[in-house]
Amino acid sequence: MTSTFTDRFKDKVLVVTGAGQGIGRGVALRAAREGAAVVLVDRSPIVHEVTEEITRAGGEARAFIADLETYAGATAMTAFAIEVFGRIDALVNNVGGTIWAKPYEEYEAEQIEAEVRRSLFPTLWCCHAVLPAMLKRASGAIVNVSSIATRSIYRVPYAASKGGVNALTASLAFEHAEHGIRINAVATGGTEAPPRRVPRNTAPQSEQEAKWYQGIVDQTIASSLMHRYGTIDEQVGAILFLASDEASYITGTVLPVGGGDQG
Numbered sequence: 001m002t003s004t005f006t007d008r009f010k011d012k013v014l015v016v017t018g019a020g021q022g023i024g025r026g027v028a029l030r031a032a033r034e035g036a037a038v039v040l041v042d043r044s045p046i047v048h049e050v051t052e053e054i055t056r057a058g059g060e061a062r063a064f065i066a067d068l069e070t071y072a073g074a075t076a077m078t079a080f081a082i083e084v085f086g087r088i089d090a091l092v093n094n095v096g097g098t099i100w101a102k103p104y105e106e107y108e109a110e111q112i113e114a115e116v117r118r119s120l121f122p123t124l125w126c127c128h129a130v131l132p133a134m135l136k137r138a139s140g141a142i143v144n145v146s147s148i149a150t151r152s153i154y155r156v157p158y159a160a161s162k163g164g165v166n167a168l169t170a171s172l173a174f175e176h177a178e179h180g181i182r183i184n185a186v187a188t189g190g191t192e193a194p195p196r197r198v199p200r201n202t203a204p205q206s207e208q209e210a211k212w213y214q215g216i217v218d219q220t221i222a223s224s225l226m227h228r229y230g231t232i233d234e235q236v237g238a239i240l241f242l243a244s245d246e247a248s249y250i251t252g253t254v255l256p257v258g259g260g261d262q263g
Contacts, residue, residue: 008244009036013085015077016040017068017126018094020047022193023145026236027092032059034240039081039088043067044198068095069117074125082133090141090243091130095122096161098149099200101213104156115157118200120164127172127183134181143242144169144185148256148263153219154212162187166254173252182251184242189258190220190229225260 014031018024019040028040028050037060040047047063054061064080066073081088096119100111107115123144134140146169147162149155169185176183205213221227238257241247256262 005034007035008240008246009034009090011035012089013037013039013081013087014090014092014243015081015088015130016092016094017077017122018042018096018145019050019063020044021197023188023191023232023235023239024092024094025050026232027094027239028061029054030236031240031243032057032061037061037085039064039077039084041066041068041077043073046197068122068126071125071129074122074129077126078129078133087137088130088133088140090143091126092143092145092239092243093123093126093165094145095126096120096145096147096158096165097200098155098158098216100209101154101216102209103154103212107157112157115155116161116164119158119161123165123168127168131172131176131181135176135179138180140181141243141247142172142181142183143239144183145239146185146187146254146263148187148189148223148258148261149220150187150263152216152223154216169254170252177251182242182247184247184250184252185254186235186238186242187254187256187258187263188230188235189224189256189261189263190217191235192229192231220258220261223261224258228259230257230259 014036016028019028020042032054040063051061051063066077146165150159150163172183
């Protein structure tokens, strides 16, 4: 989609996590088209391809490989962005996603922990890592990518993680509004995307697991007033609105982008 805006992020530095594919890739590409200098962070080297796509189009971007399920990864990301660009104006926390889809009683203990590490801890770590730099400048915006799946079936650990993201968003907004820092979230609904090049779960899906996953799809479409999945562009538009100065009087908000499903 061609951006409506040409220079909304001119002279801004945006850090986008999970930028190698999907929504994160879309955020990075459009932010760059709108004038941002972008730091693209992912633990897969495919993020370099997205960075090259931006630079070929005349944008400014740098890639950084990090495992954001660890605090060390988040602090290294922050140090890199500040070393290269001198500051961070906005952070988009996009790492996360359901690994398994099944009734809660079917989860193994290790799987529950893995879901929380994937979909809550990267946001916790990255917010903690970038806040000192934003506090120093008394300016900044954080957009956390949450999910309407806080009310859904067959992914309770993921739902709990995203519920944590929502609580984190509200609490940080209370703490830091007086410091010039806005913290919001976008609760994404079902989103059409190309097949993942780096899958969240590499194990073959059993017939029963396929049925459970289809249950998620059916419930997501039924819960949406529009009865469809959204597009990556529809999610990107909401995320970048909250990251931009257009949302200067919005903080502590979780914006559902699920075709009317409030999550």
